[in-house]
Amino acid sequence: MSTPETITAPAPVPEPVAARTAQNRRYLMCRPEHFTVSYTINPWMEPAKPTDTAKAVAQWQKLYDLYLHLGHDVELIEPLADYPDMVYTANGGFVIGGRAYVPKFRFTERAGEAPAFADWFRASGYDTVEPKEVNEGEGDFLLVGDVILAGTGFRSTGDSHREVGEVFDREVISLNLVDPRFYHLDTALTVLDPVQGEQDGGPERANIAYLPGAFDDASRAILEERFPDAILVSDEDGSVFGLNSASDGYNVIISPRAVGFEAQLRERGYNPITVDLSELLLGGGGIKCCTLELRAAEEEQA
Ligand code: ARG
Numbered sequence: 001m002s003t004p005e006t007i008t009a010p011a012p013v014p015e016p017v018a019a020r021t022a023q024n025r026r027y028l029m030c031r032p033e034h035f036t037v038s039y040t041i042n043p044w045m046e047p048a049k050p051t052d053t054a055k056a057v058a059q060w061q062k063l064y065d066l067y068l069h070l071g072h073d074v075e076l077i078e079p080l081a082d083y084p085d086m087v088y089t090a091n092g093g094f095v096i097g098g099r100a101y102v103p104k105f106r107f108t109e110r111a112g113e114a115p116a117f118a119d120w121f122r123a124s125g126y127d128t129v130e131p132k133e134v135n136e137g138e139g140d141f142l143l144v145g146d147v148i149l150a151g152t153g154f155r156s157t158g159d160s161h162r163e164v165g166e167v168f169d170r171e172v173i174s175l176n177l178v179d180p181r182f183y184h185l186d187t188a189l190t191v192l193d194p195v196q197g198e199q200d201g202g203p204e205r206a207n208i209a210y211l212p213g214a215f216d217d218a219s220r221a222i223l224e225e226r227f228p229d230a231i232l233v234s235d236e237d238g239s240v241f242g243l244n245s246a247s248d249g250y251n252v253i254i255s256p257r258a259v260g261f262e263a264q265l266r267e268r269g270y271n272p273i274t275v276d277l278s279e280l281l282l283g284g285g286g287i288k289c290c291t292l293e294l295r296a297a298e299e300e301q302a
Helices: 053-069 113-123 158-168 217-226 259-267
Strands: 026-029 073-076 094-096 099-101 127-129 141-144 147-152 172-176 189-191 208-210 251-254 271-274
Touching: 026 053, 053 073, 099 113, 099 158, 113 127, 141 189, 147 158, 147 189, 158 172, 172 217, 208 259, 251 259, 259 271
Parallel strands: 026 073, 099 127, 147 172, 251 271
Antiparallel strands: 094 099, 141 147, 189 208
């Protein structure tokens, strides 16, 4: 061929990177002053392994400080001495529009946390709804747009999916978790942007990320259909609790071990920020587990 040497191949056109915007969030957290592992209710918990409460507090503090630095509001609930798992406030309820659906814990070890969270919601002015069904709050319920994604298989029951749908008058998509390491929905799926919006490259649908292997075939099929542009996370990143992350629509707080997921987020225009909660992983929890979103009533929202 006689292609002149002066003609060079055109530079590959980069994929349009979506323009992301951080949304202000209000969170509820609980300082892990009494954190330890004294019982086993998930495969990560080994009471024989020593824990370091001071280290847990120091790691947690970094997450707390980062949220404030990013401009979010963080409320605190007083830790109770007999409840070492209370640091995982995601399980303390599910809150939309100023209404709080109270948890009913699967295991007696955590049952006493529920009245403490209910009291906190009442004292803080939330319309507080007591549950009939076993449910572990935002550990198993995640809001995407108008829809509630709900996990079951290990903790929250299918009946709680019906109940949460009635409490908030919203569609609920039930998802079956099948791997005991990923016993709450928030260990296997993360909501990157709850708002479905227009982006530079067209309509944006890639607003969740998940670990396919944590779900049964039927649930995987539902996720593929409803979220065709979702980020699929590798087993490697999932196993270090990469999906147990908190996003404000732009900044995504993730484990430093989830290096593949970090790159995937960057490619999609998100800003991953790593925080190491290795000590809290001994209790089977990570960033999202320590974070409960408090969604205010419409008229209070900025
Ligand atoms: N040790 C706690 C439990 O097993 C950890 C809870 C983690 N929370 C979460 N939202 N995934 O109940």
